[in-house]
Amino acid sequence: MAIEESSAESNGGGGFIAWIGRVLLAILIPLIAFAVLYAGFVFLRDSEAPKWLIALIAIIWGVGGVAALYWVFNWLVELMPDQWTNRLQPFVFIGPAIAILAVYLLLPSVRTLWFSFLDRDGTEFVGIQNYLDLFSERLLQEAIRNNVLWIIFGSTFSVASGLLIAVLADRSRFERLSKSFIFLPMAISFVGASVIWNFIYEVRPAELPQIGLLNAIVVGLGGDPKSWYAWVDIAPWNNLFLIVIVIWLQTGFAMVLFSAALKSIPQELMEAARVDGASEVQIFFRVMLPYIRGTVITVWTTIVIFTLKIFDVVWVMTGGQFGTHVIATQFYRQAFTARNSGIGSAIAIVLLVAVVPVMIYNLRQFREQEAF
Numbered sequence: 001m002a003i004e005e006s007s008a009e010s011n012g013g014g015g016f017i018a019w020i021g022r023v024l025l026a027i028l029i030p031l032i033a034f035a036v037l038y039a040g041f042v043f044l045r046d047s048e049a050p051k052w053l054i055a056l057i058a059i060i061w062g063v064g065g066v067a068a069l070y071w072v073f074n075w076l077v078e079l080m081p082d083q084w085t086n087r088l089q090p091f092v093f094i095g096p097a098i099a100i101l102a103v104y105l106l107l108p109s110v111r112t113l114w115f116s117f118l119d120r121d122g123t124e125f126v127g128i129q130n131y132l133d134l135f136s137e138r139l140l141q142e143a144i145r146n147n148v149l150w151i152i153f154g155s156t157f158s159v160a161s162g163l164l165i166a167v168l169a170d171r172s173r174f175e176r177l178s179k180s181f182i183f184l185p186m187a188i189s190f191v192g193a194s195v196i197w198n199f200i201y202e203v204r205p206a207e208l209p210q211i212g213l214l215n216a217i218v219v220g221l222g223g224d225p226k227s228w229y230a231w232v233d234i235a236p237w238n239n240l241f242l243i244v245i246v247i248w249l250q251t252g253f254a255m256v257l258f259s260a261a262l263k264s265i266p267q268e269l270m271e272a273a274r275v276d277g278a279s280e281v282q283i284f285f286r287v288m289l290p291y292i293r294g295t296v297i298t299v300w301t302t303i304v305i306f307t308l309k310i311f312d313v314v315w316v317m318t319g320g321q322f323g324t325h326v327i328a329t330q331f332y333r334q335a336f337t338a339r340n341s342g343i344g345s346a347i348a349i350v351l352l353v354a355v356v357p358v359m360i361y362n363l364r365q366f367r368e369q370e371a372f
Helices: 002-048 051-078 082-115 129-136 139-167 175-187 190-202 213-220 238-261 269-274 280-291 293-308 312-317 327-338 341-371
Strands: none
Touching: 002 051, 051 082, 082 341, 129 139, 129 341, 139 175, 139 238, 139 293, 139 327, 175 238, 190 213, 190 238, 190 312, 238 293, 238 312, 269 280, 280 293, 293 341, 312 327, 327 341
16 A cells, blocks of 8 residues: 555656656747747848848748747647647647737737827826817817718718629629729729829819819819819718718729629529519519628628728828818827827727727627528
8 A cells, every 4th residue: 555655656746747847848949949040030130141042041941930830839739638739739820820919909009098098298197188188179079970971971882882783793794894893993092092083073273174074074064163072161071072982992892792692692592582473673672682681781890990990081182171080080180290199099099999899790790600
């Protein structure tokens, strides 16, 4: 009996020592791997070899080093008991991505939140005063109102036009050609699209030839040229002339997704509806639309996120003048023009709070579609 107890104690002691050895090994080997990888980059940095050769070796060294790190971590995890191996092995591959997201997304968000409670210089704690000042400022109220207009009209009309074009194009002989033309604006950046539409809205004095498309048409019909998006007499509806640009850009995106969703509808379902005497309009509203409801919601919420973050179009076209400020332009004005880091950070947090719920809802829709 005594022999068995001493054997168990020795086994327990040996097991503990082995566990300590594995922990030290799990710490030491990655540190050595990181040190070797870093030393290689330092050597290349100080090398006097040709630049092209250094760049080529750096790419090979970096890719090979990352592959070696993955192999080392995977090997260390496989040394553990099967129960821990099954739990930890997935994190070997998603761990670096999570670390990058934490460094480049989570930490800046936390830092921005902290700065939103400081004064304009980031030196004195002022509590929620920045938020109180923020929501009492006329320009921010104007920006929130304009963002609501962007959401209502920009997102809704992009979804509606994309769905309409998808339905009509699927029945056309020129489906591929028509879809290519509609999708083409997606290849243009927001700044590039703003420059294009700036020429469409261009206005010159009445005595000069009009190079803007809209004013050329208006003058040709006997009217007077107008500065469309700067038309303060109809504010805030002058924002609609800017919203048209995003509709033009996002319609192709919506059309492609809707077209793929419509093609997934079983033809037997459509034929059954026609046999029962349903018209094409009834088929659209009672068969097609309910079937792709998840896709419609997903596309709409995705475009809502775009419109909440809209900056490029407004800044290039008006710079926020003529009552066209949005939340993002207000953030830029406060943070980089007025140099008020406190108010600027508070606006960024407000924008983040507005976007995050929409993103969470979007992710839930994706999960429901996958489950379906």
